[in-house]
Amino acid sequence: MTFEEFLAARLAALLRYATVLACDPHLAEDIVQEVLARAQPRWERIAAADAPEAYVKRMIINELASWRRRKASRVVPLSHEALETVTAPDSDRQAELGERDAMIRRIAQLPVKQRIVIALRFYEGLSDHEIADLIGCRPATVRSHTSRALASLRANFPQDATRIGG
Amino acid sequence: MNDQTIKDAFDAIAATAVSPERVRARIDARARAHRQRRLLLAGAGFATVAAAVGVPMALGEGLGELAPPGFSPPPAEVQPVRVRAVSLMYAPTWLPDGVAERFRAVRFTTVNFTALGGSRSWYPEGSPYSVQVPEGSVTFGIGEQAGEGETAEPVKIGSADGTMWVTDTAFVQWQPAGGPWMTVSVYGTGDDASIALRVARSVAATTATALVTMTSPVTPPGYDDGTALFEVYPTSGGGAQSLTFTSSDGRSAYQLSTSPPESGEQFKAVTRNGLTVYLPGEPADAVGGGVPLTDEQTTAILAAANATAPDLSWVG
Numbered sequence: 001m002t003f004e005e006f007l008a009a010r011l012a013a014l015l016r017y018a019t020v021l022a023c024d025p026h027l028a029e030d031i032v033q034e035v036l037a038r039a040q041p042r043w044e045r046i047a048a049a050d051a052p053e054a055y056v057k058r059m060i061i062n063e064l065a066s067w068r069r070r071k072a073s074r075v076v077p078l079s080h081e082a083l084e085t086v087t088a089p090d091s092d093r094q095a096e097l098g099e100r101d102a103m104i105r106r107i108a109q110l111p112v113k114q115r116i117v118i119a120l121r122f123y124e125g126l127s128d129h130e131i132a133d134l135i136g137c138r139p140a141t142v143r144s145h146t147s148r149a150l151a152s153l154r155a156n157f158p159q160d161a162t163r164i165g166g
Numbered sequence: 167m168n169d170q171t172i173k174d175a176f177d178a179i180a181a182t183a184v185s186p187e188r189v190r191a192r193i194d195a196r197a198r199a200h201r202q203r204r205l206l207l208a209g210a211g212f213a214t215v216a217a218a219v220g221v222p223m224a225l226g227e228g229l230g231e232l233a234p235p236g237f238s239p240p241p242a243e244v245q246p247v248r249v250r251a252v253s254l255m256y257a258p259t260w261l262p263d264g265v266a267e268r269f270r271a272v273r274f275t276t277v278n279f280t281a282l283g284g285s286r287s288w289y290p291e292g293s294p295y296s297v298q299v300p301e302g303s304v305t306f307g308i309g310e311q312a313g314e315g316e317t318a319e320p321v322k323i324g325s326a327d328g329t330m331w332v333t334d335t336a337f338v339q340w341q342p343a344g345g346p347w348m349t350v351s352v353y354g355t356g357d358d359a360s361i362a363l364r365v366a367r368s369v370a371a372t373t374a375t376a377l378v379t380m381t382s383p384v385t386p387p388g389y390d391d392g393t394a395l396f397e398v399y400p401t402s403g404g405g406a407q408s409l410t411f412t413s414s415d416g417r418s419a420y421q422l423s424t425s426p427p428e429s430g431e432q433f434k435a436v437t438r439n440g441l442t443v444y445l446p447g448e449p450a451d452a453v454g455g456g457v458p459l460t461d462e463q464t465t466a467i468l469a470a471a472n473a474t475a476p477d478l479s480w481v482g
Contacts, residue, residue, distance in 0.1 A: 123176040
């Protein structure tokens with residue numbers, strides 16, 4: 001598969017993937033652009049690997065982590081609309097947020113490692129072992145991040161009667 | 167709240183992703199300009215090999231501790247450095263005022279040291295060598311064809327038909343009859359296009375040579391009919407040099423260098439003649455495609471490798 005073929009087939013999915021991890025479509029755009037520009041000169045080697053898309057996704061994860069360290073940015077989108085504008089809604093608007101938008105807000109406020117683990121589990125449908133392989137840590141570390149993240153997501157959901165993440 | 171709530175939230179976040187069309191256009195433009203600059207800067211040397219052995223850092227964890235350079239081969243096995251002169255083939259006879267040469271690379275066959283191409287860079291006087299090309303720089307490359315920009319226009323370089331295009335850098339590219347592809351790039355001078363044309367039109371054959379001051383007599387399987395790239399540039403410590411070997415099929419490579427690997431990268435090293443020669447190892451989870459050296463091969467290569475102080479008489 002050439003680089004052009006890979007872009008044609010997978011760029012849209014990679015952008016969605018990066019947006020989920022970053023909780024910010026514009027940051028995701030920058031990260032995907034950065035990663036693919038770096039991948040292109042050595043695409044022949046990447047394509048020769050068993051799973052080039054997995055490799056690029058790993059690059060995206062690591063770029064996101066390093067980007068956060070470099071920019072110390074903290075974007076907290078609050079709703080679908082807020083993801084476009086990246087501005088915090090006022091208190092009246094917050095009150096109108098539905099359960100889904102409240103969840104988006106909680107996801108966006110998670111520490112980046114916890115958010116990545118939760119996104120890989122719920123958006124990508126990966127197991128603890130698969131996540132551990134992808135981000136380069138032990139499955140126990142994944143479980144720890146998952147547990148903490150789910151605890152944060154449950155917080156202030158008084159209607160929560162269902163065990164999540166089980 | 168349940169698992170579906172979280173999945174729905176992620177689906178909603180994913181739906182805000184930007185259009186792939188505009189990202190693709192930006193990737194194409196950026197990658198093209200970047201590739202062209204790097205090609206001209208270093209051929210397939212420091213940049214490419216560094217990329218080949220580098221892998222994304224694992225989240226929250228490094229690649230491991232630097233391996234100590236504890237390898238000590240018997241001195242009796244080491245052959246003295248046999249300095250080889252490799253032709254620079256072509257050279258510009260005109261350059262803008264205020265630039266000084268900061269980088270040289272020559273590519274050659276490992277069988278008989280026949281020149282295949284190379285790269286030379288001139289930076290503004292007073293600018294040290296760096297991988298990032300500073301403004302006001304000129305680079306001349308031989309043997310590599312950079313992809314043309316979309317706005318390329320035809321130009322004449324002597325009797326050869328060439329093209330010129332401008333991104334943040336002006337490029338002039340041509341191939342004389344029976345000769346290799348050649349490219350001049352000029353960046354950040356304020357008059358890049360006209361300077362690039364004038365430099366290109368001044369290029370002539372030269373009898374000048376580059377001295378290859380690093381040797382590695384051991385040839386691993388697959389490298390019998392390969393190529394090598396010797397690179398050298400001045401540093402505050404007297405100069406850095408590297409020798410990159412590419413296998414006959416072009417898929418595998420390894421590099422001997424007097425520059426320490428980046429932190430976290432595994433390597434072996436040996437010190438001779440006051441110079442330490444490093445051989446980085448390929449991390450186990452690096453992208454496949456080439457054939458990595460075995461531990462025995464890296465040991466044998468370093469046991470026979472040798473280097474002497476580089477020739478920097480050309481530094482402006």
